[in-house]
Amino acid sequence: METDLIRTGRFTRQERIKRPVDIQNLFKNGRKVSIPGAKLFFKPNGLKINRIAFILPRHYGNAVERNLSKRLSRESYRYFRNHIISGYDMLLLIYPGSDSFSIRNSQLQQLVRKAGLFC
Numbered sequence: 001m002e003t004d005l006i007r008t009g010r011f012t013r014q015e016r017i018k019r020p021v022d023i024q025n026l027f028k029n030g031r032k033v034s035i036p037g038a039k040l041f042f043k044p045n046g047l048k049i050n051r052i053a054f055i056l057p058r059h060y061g062n063a064v065e066r067n068l069s070k071r072l073s074r075e076s077y078r079y080f081r082n083h084i085i086s087g088y089d090m091l092l093l094i095y096p097g098s099d100s101f102s103i104r105n106s107q108l109q110q111l112v113r114k115a116g117l118f119c
Contacts, residue, residue, distance in 0.1 A: 017053035033114040040111035041091040
């Protein structure tokens with residue numbers, strides 16, 4: 001059963017950006033692309049994998065809305081992460097708005113294309 005989880009595209013610890021220093025570094029030194037409702041900060045990381053963090057601005061709804069938004073973002077990224085050029089740290093900043101999988105998927109795809117990271 002455990003191998004089924006790995007094959008479905010579950011995030012590993014190596015794919016997540018958790019340290020505040022890494023997140024601040026992306027905000028300060030990363031390149032930025034934006035569309036209405038979202039921004040993507042990205043920077044080469046020198047690794048063979050991509051790492052990503054999902055950030056929401058202060059006062060983004062209540063806990064249920066924040067968790068839903070992050071879940072949609074993670075699922076959208078997982079959906080097409082194999083089509084993104086490897087070796088980047090990415091930070092997805094999501095603004096309040098309509099949260100649905102199709103909208104989030106479209107936003108993330110537009111941002112990745114705009115950044116030139118789509119294979």
